[in-house]
Amino acid sequence: DAKTTQPPSMDCAEGRAANLPCNHSTISGNEYVYWYRQIHSQGPQYIIHGLKNNETNEMASLIITEDRKSSTLILPHATLRDTAVYYCIVRALYGQNFVFGPGTRLSVLP
Amino acid sequence: DAGVIQSPRHEVTEMGQEVTLRCKPISGHDYLFWYRQTMMRGLELLIYFNNNVPIDDSGMPEDRFSAKMPNASFSTLKIQPSEPRDSAVYFCASRSGATEAFFGQGTRLTVV
Numbered sequence: 240d241a242k243t244t245q246p247p248s249m250d251c252a253e254g255r256a257a258n259l260p261c262n263h264s265t266i267s268g269n270e271y272v273y274w275y276r277q278i279h280s281q282g283p284q285y286i287i288h289g290l291k292n293n294e295t296n297e298m299a300s301l302i303i304t305e306d307r308k309s310s311t312l313i314l315p316h317a318t319l320r321d322t323a324v325y326y327c328i329v330r331a332l333y334g335q336n337f338v339f340g341p342g343t344r345l346s347v348l349p
Numbered sequence: 350d351a352g353v354i355q356s357p358r359h360e361v362t363e364m365g366q367e368v369t370l371r372c373k374p375i376s377g378h379d380y381l382f383w384y385r386q387t388m389m390r391g392l393e394l395l396i397y398f399n400n401n402v403p404i405d406d407s408g409m410p411e412d413r414f415s416a417k418m419p420n421a422s423f424s425t426l427k428i429q430p431s432e433p434r435d436s437a438v439y440f441c442a443s444r445s446g447a448t449e450a451f452f453g454q455g456t457r458l459t460v461v
Contacts, residue, residue, distance in 0.1 A: 273449065281454060281455075282353075282440050282442075282452030282453050282454050282455050283392070283440070283442075283451070283452045285449040285450070285451065287364075288449065326392075332447045336382060336394050336397055336405075336450075337382075337394075337442075338394070338448055339384075339391060339392035340391070341391055344452075
């Protein structure tokens, strides 16, 4: 079973920041938080991952709370192409597989 | 690298026929995963391999499903005989050690 809880859907205006929350209250000390997204009809795409420090790459930023029980994925300037289902996953670095929950369906509106 | 390559992209077959899905992982990756995605159940892990050896096949729905990885650059998922409830998108993914998993574009299977 997935170890994370995400809102089923969110809307965001184009050009604004999209903030996608994720709760992972049972996360273990050796588990990382990963974010993937799936654009319609495509395979899931890796976005970012982190352990306890905030992370940023060319796609997004990941903010993890100090107690590590929740995190937020931030898309700083959402575009229509960011419309997708976003999955938050917790997994040990050398864990065996990724367990996908239902994710959050983000709709970026013009 | 061209990424994880799956074939065919679309497959339509009649109930009772054998179906074979193919996957070429990213070169150098030692883990390979097969997932199935349906509207009802979302993304489910079917089986994964490490260094060509099946490690966990507990997600394989029943004996009609089988997967092989004869070498590091090729894997197949076979359904025999196929049934309409097998209709889904099947994804293959690969990774190396602690890296993130990279997914193929999937095979959309329709069994009529």
